[in-house]
Amino acid sequence: MLSLTTSQSRRIKTKIKKGKSSGIDLTEQAKHRIGTMSFRSIFDAGEIRSEFENAGISCKFIPLIWKYAIQNPNGEWEEVPSLPSAAYILLRSKFKPLTSTLHSATDSSDGLTTKLLIKLKNGALVESVIMRYDTRLGKYAGKPRPGGLRSTLCISSQVGCKMGCKFCATGSMGFKNNLSSGEIVEQLVHASRFSPIRNIVFMGMGEPLNNYVAVVEAVRAMTGSPFQLSLKRITVSTVGIIHAINRLHGDLPGLNLAVSLHAPVQDIRCQIMPAARAFPLGKLMDSLQEYQRKSQQKILIEYIMLDGVNDEEQHAHQLGKLLEILQVVVNLIPFNPIGTLSQFKTSSQQNVSAFQKILRGTYNIRTTIRKEMGQDISGACGQLVVNQSDKRFAENQPLLPDIEDLHLR
Known part of the structure; x- marks a missing residue:
């Protein structure tokens, strides 16, 4: 969100004076607007660097400031x-810790x-989900991993989403606004107070590659000091924004890519994912093949199972x-009901198992079935929507291997 101009601030202050003279109390509302809209997050990396450079202040102090915040x-x-x-003068006048x-x-x-x-400074609400996993259930080089629980954070990049996928609750919200890079990083700051975060997945609200600049800037901040996360432990999921995929490896080499494919042919994709009309499946496959040639990394293919x-x-x-040309891991995702918003049903366990058997046996494609976490708090895949009254309940889930085990092994 851009800062208020001098003229905008003057108009608000005038309204405050008029409110006082007319007996109307506008002071708190106007003060709130001035205070919240004019200050940026200290974690908006581009903004703080630009301000420091313009003021002749070394950017080497930024990690120290972030650590303090x-x-x-x-x-x-x-x-x-x-x-x-x-630096103190600049920070007081333009930035807030959160x-x-x-x-x-x-x-x-x-x-x-x-x-x-x-809750963001503009009053909008977004959701993030912390998922705790048992590393001992994953394997490295065929051997059990040492250690115990670690946490993955599912991050949102937008308020709502433009993509309109018909099986996704977030799509029902429509698109509200992009998050700044600082608002994205602040989700990690909030989550870190609940659990040490090891992995990040951009699979929350929004299409990350439709907010490309902010997402790239946020990932760079997360992999720098003081967060020090590894790019190998960060995954960005996309419905297939081809022009952004073509840029991604150059900007974030080593980043894991996940593609929400959800259908093997263009016609079905367009029926359930309206945005797919802009990204033909053939061109998307060409883009993924080029991305893999450059990155030499497996691509995670997300595929939601919809009955019939x-x-x-x-x-x-x-x-x-379709996927024979790529090195991929296919993750079959049980459809999560989203109340009256959905026209779909969950695939039977028999169909899911048969689907997996074909991919594995006939095409030698590594295929996993996602065991959902957080269904009882509407925190599972496709359920993220700001609706505090909508609660769902499910049986307890076992400890699971996390995204790192799916993606890299």
């Missing part, structure tokens, strides 16, 4: 040690999933033939 979200800038005097607030946190019944509802739509044996054969 993480540890002291309600602290004062004067308490950050060893900064140039000009521009978002944690509205609520809801734990699943099994204690493995926590859904965070985060894309889950029959013929669809499995079509998908297998």
Whole structure:
């Protein structure tokens, strides 16, 4: 969100004076607008670097400031040690440690999933989901992994989504606005107070590659000091924005790519994913092949199983033939009901198993079936929508291998 101009601030202050003279109390509302709209998140990396460079302040201080903001979200800038005097003035006038607030946190019944509802400075709400996994269930080089629980954070990149996928609750919201890079990073800051985060997946609200610049900037911040996350542990999911995929490896080499394919032919894709009309399947496959040639990494293919739509044996054969040109892991996703919004039904376990058997046996494609977490708090795949009254309940889920085990092995 851009800062208010001088003329805008003057008009608001005039309204405050008029409100006082007419007996109308506009002060708090106007002050809130000035205060919240004019300050940027300290984690908006591009903004803070630009401001520091223009003021002649070394950017080497930024990681120190970020570390302080993480540890002291309600602290004062004067308490950050060893900064140039000009930095304190700039920070006080233009930046806040956090521009978002944690509205609520809801734990699943099994204690493995926590859904965070985060309120942005413009009043909008977005959701992030912490998923805890048992590393011992994954394998490395054929051997059990050492260690215990670790956490993956599912991050949102937009308020709502433009893609309009008919099986996804977030798509029912429509598109509201993009998040800034700072608002994306702040989700990690909030989540880190609940659990140490090891992996990040951009599979929350929104289409990440439709907010390309902010997502790239946020990922770069997360992989730098003080967060120090590995690019190999960050996955960006997309419905297939071809021009953005073509840029991605150059901007973030080593990043994991996931593609929400969900159908083996263009016609079915367009029926369930209206945005697919802009991204023909043949051109998308060409783009993925080029991405893989450059990155030398496996691509995660996400495929939601919809009864009678894309889950029959013929669809499995079509998908297998389509993906033969790539090195992929296919993740079959059980459809999560989204109340009255959906026209779809969940595929039977028999159909899902038969689908997996064809991909594995006939086409030698590694294929997994996602065991959903957080269904009882509407935190599972496709369920993220800001609706605090909508609660669903499911049986406890077992400890699961996480996205890293799916993607890299």
